[in-house]
Amino acid sequence: MAETRLCRHLSRVTADPPEPTHLKTASEIDAAAADWVARIDGRSLDPVEEAAFASWLEADSRHAGAYARALAVNAYFDRAAALGPDFAPVEPANSPPAGYPIRLRRRAAILGGGALLAASAVGILGWSLATKADAIETVKGDLRRVTLAEGSAITLNTDSRVEPRIEGQLREVKLARGEALFDIAPDPDRPFVVHAGAVAIRVLGTRFTVRRFDDGTVALTVLEGLVEVVSDDGIHRERLSGGQRSHIVPGSAIRTERLPHEALERAVGWRNGLIDLNGMTLEQAAAEYARYSSQQIEIADPATRAMKVTGVYSTSDPIGFARAAALSLGLRAEPIDNGVRLQPG
Numbered sequence: 119m120a121e122t123r124l125c126r127h128l129s130r131v132t133a134d135p136p137e138p139t140h141l142k143t144a145s146e147i148d149a150a151a152a153d154w155v156a157r158i159d160g161r162s163l164d165p166v167e168e169a170a171f172a173s174w175l176e177a178d179s180r181h182a183g184a185y186a187r188a189l190a191v192n193a194y195f196d197r198a199a200a201l202g203p204d205f206a207p208v209e210p211a212n213s214p215p216a217g218y219p220i221r222l223r224r225r226a227a228i229l230g231g232g233a234l235l236a237a238s239a240v241g242i243l244g245w246s247l248a249t250k251a252d253a254i255e256t257v258k259g260d261l262r263r264v265t266l267a268e269g270s271a272i273t274l275n276t277d278s279r280v281e282p283r284i285e286g287q288l289r290e291v292k293l294a295r296g297e298a299l300f301d302i303a304p305d306p307d308r309p310f311v312v313h314a315g316a317v318a319i320r321v322l323g324t325r326f327t328v329r330r331f332d333d334g335t336v337a338l339t340v341l342e343g344l345v346e347v348v349s350d351d352g353i354h355r356e357r358l359s360g361g362q363r364s365h366i367v368p369g370s371a372i373r374t375e376r377l378p379h380e381a382l383e384r385a386v387g388w389r390n391g392l393i394d395l396n397g398m399t400l401e402q403a404a405a406e407y408a409r410y411s412s413q414q415i416e417i418a419d420p421a422t423r424a425m426k427v428t429g430v431y432s433t434s435d436p437i438g439f440a441r442a443a444a445l446s447l448g449l450r451a452e453p454i455d456n457g458v459r460l461q462p463g
Contacts, residue, residue: 256279275297279295
């Protein structure tokens with residue numbers, strides 16, 4: 119029920135939401151999301167609450183992601199409870215005593231659950247500590263977060279692989295394929311270098327994502343701090359600050375753009391099981407979904423492949439996206455073996 123309510127509002131969240139009068143901190147947003155999940159859990163909202171919840175979702179693009187995370191943690195506690203007392207999850211140390219109302223206890227569990235686990239619609243987000251130079255990878259449809267021995271953290275998107283080398287003064291990671299979010303621990307004496315294709319990305323302490331494409335292009339999105347990207351031949355060099363994104367094509371100048379806050383949030387929506395398809399063609403959207411799922415979206419007609427789509431969708435539901443796209447674009451979505459075919463109506 120709660121998941122359906124979130125999906126119902128996602129398209130409205132992506133359509134230029136009103137600017138919040140006060141930019142909430144991440145902890146404030148997480149607290150509000152936990153409160154909504156705890157309030158909705160086990161009952162229906164009345165019309166006034168439903169309207170308030172819809173307004174909250176639309177007020178800030180970060181709210182949908184926080185609500186999705188809170189839902190995932192809530193589902194974890196539900197599954198643990200269903201398995202019986204031997205599988206009861208560990209509740210946060212500051213949880214209210216057993217005599218407190220269930221809503222307050224569940225809210226505290228959801229808020230503290232982020233320190234215990236993370237989950238997404240595309241699969242379990244694994245947490246581990248990387249202490250050696252072993253490769254770390256994910257399969258299609260999975261996410262994984264690892265903490266390096268020196269304190270930095272890497273979150274791998276679907277079908278991705280990184281190869282870290284953390285030893286002595288050396289802090290290096292090779293992004294062999296896919297996409298990853300880097301949270302770099304500050305260390306002025308040991309710059310952190312990410313090698314991706316034909317570029318090297320050098321930082322001291324910041325937060326950014328890197329994605330490698332099959333054609334050799336590299337996309338770099340800086341969420342916080344300052345990053346320097348240099349081509350392997352040393353010819354092309356660029357410095358990026360928080361809110362900027364670059365597309366680096368081998369042998370070409372580095373193209374950099376500044377992203378509005380909402381676009382920046384959507385660019386890392388995959389952490390919460392969401393995929394931003396705004397401005398993509400149906401062909402591009404189908405290719406994006408192929409990264410996350412073995413279910414195919416088949417489009418034979420060239421004119422249909424060129425149609426533009428908009429919205430943010432679940433990475434785990436390519437069939438749902440295809441049906442929604444068919445409905446909005448006047449197409450037919452026909453089931454096929456292991457997928458769906460989109461064709462003119």
